[in-house]
Amino acid sequence: MDEIGVGQALVELTEAIDARHPGVCAHGLLGGEFGYGAEFANAVFAMHPYCWCERESCAWCLGCSCPEAAYHYFLDGSEVDGDAYYAAEAGAVGEVVVDEALLCGYCSGEVEPAANFEFKATGMTVRWYKYIGRSMEISGEAPTDWYEQCRASLGELLEGRVVDEGVGGRRDDLVVPFGGQEGVEDTRG
Numbered sequence: 519m520d521e522i523g524v525g526q527a528l529v530e531l532t533e534a535i536d537a538r539h540p541g542v543c544a545h546g547l548l549g550g551e552f553g554y555g556a557e558f559a560n561a562v563f564a565m566h567p568y569c570w571c572e573r574e575s576c577a578w579c580l581g582c583s584c585p586e587a588a589y590h591y592f593l594d595g596s597e598v599d600g601d602a603y604y605a606a607e608a609g610a611v612g613e614v615v616v617d618e619a620l621l622c623g624y625c626s627g628e629v630e631p632a633a634n635f636e637f638k639a640t641g642m643t644v645r646w647y648k649y650i651g652r653s654m655e656i657s658g659e660a661p662t663d664w665y666e667q668c669r670a671s672l673g674e675l676l677e678g679r680v681v682d683e684g685v686g687g688r689r690d691d692l693v694v695p696f697g698g699q700e701g702v703e704d705t706r707g
Contacts (some may be wrong), residue, residue, distance in 0.1 A: 524656055531565070539672075548649060561638065563671065566578055583622055642664070643658060645657075
């Protein structure tokens, strides 16, 4: 799949979502008016903007939860703490030894953050950093008319639609977690 074409289609899809369901799109500066995605899910696709909440239970913000003992830092043959290792001057001989038995699921590659977009019929996913197109990764395949299928489905939502603005003005009522992240729940709200 063409990354640029997919990115442009996702921006256009976000604009179409905003036209039908105002208030569910994330906005920013560098990604443009519709370049951040929307909190939206139906039977055809699901979309979620990049998330910064950094909660351990957030399916989109999973990160390292390794214990300190998983990493051992050495400078010039002596063990030091991580701060000293990363503050070392150029020319110091450094080494990091990783105890793989202590690595968390994120660092071992067993678990990854939920995708920002999923085309449900084929499981094709797209992840991006902050805005659509930035460090974008596309996994899986989708039919050539995936975008048209997504546009045609915009009238349907899973589990109905609540009219209130939700907590903090966000439309969390439209979020339906996706991606099959076992043991990870969406606790925003």
